[in-house]
Amino acid sequence: MPDVIPKPTPLVPISGAVFVAVGENGLRAFSRDGLEWINQQVDRDGVLLQHVCFGQGRCLAIGKFGGDSIGWSTADGASWDAFKLNAQAYVGTYGPIFSADGLFRVIAEAGGPAPTEITSTEGKVWSARKPLTLDRKGMLGFDPSLRRVAQGNDRVVIVGDYGARLMRKTGAALFDIAPSAVAKNTLIDVAFGNGFFVGGGMHGLCMRSEDGLAWTDRTTGEEGEHINAMVWDGQQFVGVGQGATYLSKDGKAWRREPNESAPTNATFGNGVFVGTLWPGKLMRSTDGIRWKQVREFPFHVLAMSYGRLGA
DSSP: OOOOOOOOOOOOOOOOOEEEEEEETTEEEESSSSSEEEEEEOOEEEEEEEEEEEEEEEEEEEETTTTTEEEEEEEEEEOEEEEEEOOSTOOOOOEEEEEETTEEEEEEEOOSSOOOOESSSSSSSSOOOEEEOOOOOOOOOOSOOOOEEEEETTTTEEEEEGGEEEEEEEOOSSEEOOSSGGGGGGGEEEEETTTTEEEGGGGGGGGESSSSSOOEEOOOTTOOEEEEEEEEOSOOOOOSSSEEEEEEEHHHHHSSEEOOOOSSSSEETTTTTEEEEETTTEEEESSSBBBBEEEEEEOOOOEEEEOOOOO
């Protein structure tokens, strides 16, 4: 008997608060609770969606296909508008992405004297590149990639390789760079809560900052327990590491808890943590410590987020 080919699941317009997962081969899917996933769509072989965020009632995902930087934008989780970011193939990289001051914002890096930023209201038409900062003073390395973003205290904070930390106040044109960057203080992820920015990094590294420029209260954990995701769950910071989860209400005093099947990236919403493990495994947890696989996509998930679609 020939194999039965399942019928494609109908695409259903959705609105409200949802999780989104994006990844290899243009994978995109949504969930209310991290258990049931709908509107799964894919694109061509080789399409890599590496960054995703919500803003202005829309969801925006960007990545690359060969030498092109591409993306999709949706307002209902079912119908996506495709776009292209770079005018010339193989020139520059894009990401991370975030929404601030009513605009989607994408960090563009091309190995030049300083990173730049492009903006869009809906993720369809993009502005010309604008300087992100005046120079790379205080950023170590030839081309330190900027990786994760957090917002709070009326400012945006970006962390990256070689200890790079950038901060911009609401309404300001340019980011300030935190002085005295040290490679051993590189933060993999950053979150805002309880009035502070808190970041996590290699070997259980945790640091906190009130203004995004001066970072203090440096602590480290066990060897190899790299914190791949830092989340504020409304009550405490949760640093999900490889082998242990680190918990703190203030970013100063931390409690280490051995974890099980922890994902390599994670987000939080609707009272639950959702993350992913290679290849395409969707993990879910109610405490950030004990994780359970709830789904396996045909392609690996590269980025996740939680936000709102629609008005």
